[in-house]
Amino acid sequence: xxxxxxxxxxxxxxDPAEHxxxxxxxxxxxxxxxxxxxxxxxxxPLEAADEDFDPPADLRxxxxxxxxxxxxxxxxxxxxxxxxxxxxxxxxxxxxxxDVLIAASILLLASSLVFPGLNMIRSQYSIKACQNNLxxxxxxxxxxxxxxxxxxxxxxxLPPHDFAGIMVPMLRGSGYLxxxxxxxCSAGGSQPGTDLTVESLDAEMGRDRIQYEKDVFLVxxxxxxxxxxxxxxxxxxxxxxxxxxxxxxxxxxxPFTQQWGEAVWSGNSLNHGGKxxxxxxxxxxxxxxxxxxxxxxxDDPYVNEDxxxxxxRRMADSVLVPGWFRSCEPDN
Amino acid sequence: xxxxxxxxSYSDEELMARFRxxxxxxxxxxxxxYERELFGYLRRYLGDSELAEDVFQNTFLQLYQKACQYELGxxxxxxxxxxxxxxxxxxxxRNGRHQALSLDQQQAxxxxxDVRTLLEMLEAQAPGPVELVQSExxxxxxxxxxxxxxxxxxxxxxxAYYQGLKYRDIAExxxxxxxxxxxxxxxxxxxxxxxxxxSPSLREALES
Numbered sequence: 364x365x366x367x368x369x370x371x372x373x374x375x376x377x378d379p380a381e382h383x384x385x386x387x388x389x390x391x392x393x394x395x396x397x398x399x400x401x402x403x404x405x406x407x408p409l410e411a412a413d414e415d416f417d418p419p420a421d422l423r424x425x426x427x428x429x430x431x432x433x434x435x436x437x438x439x440x441x442x443x444x445x446x447x448x449x450x451x452x453x454x455x456x457x458x459x460x461x462d463v464l465i466a467a468s469i470l471l472l473a474s475s476l477v478f479p480g481l482n483m484i485r486s487q488y489s490i491k492a493c494q495n496n497l498x499x500x501x502x503x504x505x506x507x508x509x510x511x512x513x514x515x516x517x518x519x520x521l522p523p524h525d526f527a528g529i530m531v532p533m534l535r536g537s538g539y540l541x542x543x544x545x546x547x548c549s550a551g552g553s554q555p556g557t558d559l560t561v562e563s564l565d566a567e568m569g570r571d572r573i574q575y576e577k578d579v580f581l582v583x584x585x586x587x588x589x590x591x592x593x594x595x596x597x598x599x600x601x602x603x604x605x606x607x608x609x610x611x612x613x614x615x616x617x618p619f620t621q622q623w624g625e626a627v628w629s630g631n632s633l634n635h636g637g638k639x640x641x642x643x644x645x646x647x648x649x650x651x652x653x654x655x656x657x658x659x660x661x662d663d664p665y666v667n668e669d670x671x672x673x674x675x676r677r678m679a680d681s682v683l684v685p686g687w688f689r690s691c692e693p694d695n
Numbered sequence: 696x697x698x699x700x701x702x703x704s705y706s707d708e709e710l711m712a713r714f715r716x717x718x719x720x721x722x723x724x725x726x727x728x729y730e731r732e733l734f735g736y737l738r739r740y741l742g743d744s745e746l747a748e749d750v751f752q753n754t755f756l757q758l759y760q761k762a763c764q765y766e767l768g769x770x771x772x773x774x775x776x777x778x779x780x781x782x783x784x785x786x787x788x789r790n791g792r793h794q795a796l797s798l799d800q801q802q803a804x805x806x807x808x809d810v811r812t813l814l815e816m817l818e819a820q821a822p823g824p825v826e827l828v829q830s831e832x833x834x835x836x837x838x839x840x841x842x843x844x845x846x847x848x849x850x851x852x853x854x855a856y857y858q859g860l861k862y863r864d865i866a867e868x869x870x871x872x873x874x875x876x877x878x879x880x881x882x883x884x885x886x887x888x889x890x891x892x893x894s895p896s897l898r899e900a901l902e903s
Contacts, residue, residue: 426756
């Protein structure tokens with residue numbers, strides 16, 4: 364019997380099978396017991412230094428604080444720092460001829476650019492306003508998630524709450540979504556949206572099915588919402604999970620309007636004239652993306668890995684769809 | 696939000712699975728569960744309270760960041776110890792205290808490294824029974840002899856003897872074969888025994 368195994372036996376560090384093997388060996392060879400006793404003596408002095416170290420009283424709190432600090436830093440790191448201010452040139456009280464020529468050229472150029480420029484400014488404004496709106500949604504989503512063990516509000520697997528836009532009445536009805544946050548992207552031209560709650564939708568469904576379907580169509584406005592994913596015939600919603608900060612959770616509505624039986628349109632959202640779409644990520648950042656490859660691993664967040672606007676195969680494959688899109692296939 | 700008492704009844708692996716699914720309050724339960732054990736390990740391994748505290752915090756920060764890399768169902772304790780040991784080695788390196796692979800290590804791990812076995816040494820010396828007396832002097836001397844061991848030997852002594860981990864778990868933590876764990880522990884005990892025998896005051900103290 365090797366010494367190493369006898370030491371391991373003395374320390375109870377062997378696997379059960381090996382431990383049994385040594386035990387059997389010791390029974391069959393009584394003289395080996397003496398060797399084991401001798402080896403145990405070599406371990407005895409170590410016991411003298413076997414102290415119980417008390418952790419500092421605030422170790423737990425400080426560890427949590429370090430994790431929280433990391434989280435904050437991670438979020439802050441997405442902000443782009445403002446460029447340093449440039450020193451102003453010394454003021455001059457008179458104009459040289461060159462200055463006059465330059466000013467004239469600028470005026471000439473400006474007059475030819477003024478109309479496209481105005482359009483560009485308007486477009487930039489609408490993108491920024493839309494981003495601020497999505498940040499308002501993020502605040503509401505995080506508040507909801509804090510009170511639901513990290514889960515985000517989500518379409519259920521079965522009617523009547525199986526449409527993606529159900530998130531809006533869920534947030535609004537429970538007070539997480541304030542009146543200042545709209546389901547309409549400021550670029551306009553989209554659906555008007557509603558102030559419905561889950562309860563009023565349920566009541567509507569029992570009273571007037573056609574009106575209910577109209578409400579479902581309007582409730583999500585001009586944004587796209589997550590449809591969750593399906594695994595083993597179960598429908599799952601999104602959760603705040605470490606490592607998924609770059610998962611898109613809301614965006615401008617995609618260019619397509621039909622979910623079942625129609626090819627999905629390619630191209631950007633029409634909310635901003637097809638130039639791109641604002642995307643809100645699980646980590647809280649909002650980006651204006653000029654292509655649709657903004658999901659985890661640069662995938663298209665508007666379709667799942669099968670290329671369809673339907674529930675994904677896993678959380679990273681969850682898709683963003685117009686509010687009236689359903690999580691389950693309609694009965695045929 | 697589940698009550699902390701209910702969460703406390705879950706296994707480490709279940710808590711990690713829930714943490715990965717986004718149930719963030721499980722993180723606090725794991726932190727509380729391993730606070731004393733892991734701090735004790737780091738304090739013993741690093742020999743410095745402040746450094747141990749810093750590494751402890753970094754370990755749980757890493758756990759938070761790498762939660763998605765945890766394989767569901769895999770034993771949690773060795774995984775946590777692996778993170779902690781890597782963090783501890785990094786900290787020693789930053790402090791210039793980490794010993795790289797040395798001639799000692801090559802000798803200890805080569806077949807002809809240990810010419811004498813521990814048993815041969817013990818039999819040759821034929822010591823009397825050693826009583827355990829918790830005197831501060833003895834504690835200091837034993838601790839100093841453990842601290843003087845090369846890192847790669849001290850790791851296995853701390854993990855196997857003081858932390859009570861199985862050889863298989865130690866092998867996983869240090870990313871070495873189980874056989875190497877056994878031979879390193881044996882080599883460490885040989886070195887400790889040599890040190891204790893060579894130190895008349897310690898030997899006297901141990902035999903008192």
